[in-house]
Amino acid sequence: MASSSFTTHLGLCNWDASDRPKRADFVSDNNILDNAVGGHIANTTMHLTAAEKEKALEPYVTVIYAGSGTDDRVVATGFAPKLVMVYKKNAAPVMYENGAMTVNSACAAYGHGGSAGVSLSSSGFVVRQQSTASDGMRFSLNESGCQYVAAVFR
Numbered sequence: 001m002a003s004s005s006f007t008t009h010l011g012l013c014n015w016d017a018s019d020r021p022k023r024a025d026f027v028s029d030n031n032i033l034d035n036a037v038g039g040h041i042a043n044t045t046m047h048l049t050a051a052e053k054e055k056a057l058e059p060y061v062t063v064i065y066a067g068s069g070t071d072d073r074v075v076a077t078g079f080a081p082k083l084v085m086v087y088k089k090n091a092a093p094v095m096y097e098n099g100a101m102t103v104n105s106a107c108a109a110y111g112h113g114g115s116a117g118v119s120l121s122s123s124g125f126v127v128r129q130q131s132t133a134s135d136g137m138r139f140s141l142n143e144s145g146c147q148y149v150a151a152v153f154r
Contacts, residue, residue, distance in 0.1 A: 010036055060153040069129060069144030077124040082110040083153040084125045086118050088146055100133030102140050117141050125152065 002022050003013035010032050013025045040046070048056060065075055087093065087105035095102045108114025108125065117128045117139035129142035141148065 055154045058154070060151055063150040063152055065148050065150070067129065067141075067143040067146040067148060070142060071129055073127050073129070073142045074121060075124050075127060075150065077152050079154055080110075080122045081120050081125055081152045081154065084108055084114075084118060084120060084150055086125070086127060086141055086148055086150040088140060088143070088148055091140075091146075098133075099136075101137045103137060104140050106139070106141060115139075125150070 002025055003015045003019050005014045005016060006012060007014050012029045012032060013021070015021055015025075061077060063075060063077060085105070085107040091104040093103075093105040095104065103115070103117050106115035106117035106127075108118045108120050110120055114120075118141060119126045127141035127148070128139040130138045130140070132138065140146075
């Protein structure tokens with residue numbers, strides 16, 4: 001005789017002492033378990049994907065780069081940032097020099113834009129370096145010989 005009683009939640013065989021287990025019972029139980037556990041594991045509304053886990057465990061990275069002096073420079077992060085904040089080490093965020101404001105820090109946020117000195121890209125961010133001021137302002141986010149730090153949020 002097959003199982004005469006079953007578990008409450010999954011309906012698995014719960015044999016009494018007088019029952020005679022059959023192979024079909026084990027196959028049925030295995031299928032029930034596989035469907036229940038496999039469906040649970042595959043449920044992406046209950047579980048985080050690998051990318052979501054990475055974002056949760058490491059929501060931001062710090063990038064340090066040396067300025068190259070080029071006008072526009074792409075700084076690769078390997079992901080599309082949602083927010084980036086860049087600043088020149090050992091410099092005030094904004095300085096007045098030679099009749100213009102020199103901007104040494106900037107930020108940009110996905111969907112909200114940012115300063116003209118930094119923008120987001122699909123795999124990092126772009127910083128701007130200007131040798132001359134435009135409208136009384138000059139961006140200095142890639143000056144040759146200077147170091148920069150960026151907090152980049154996923």
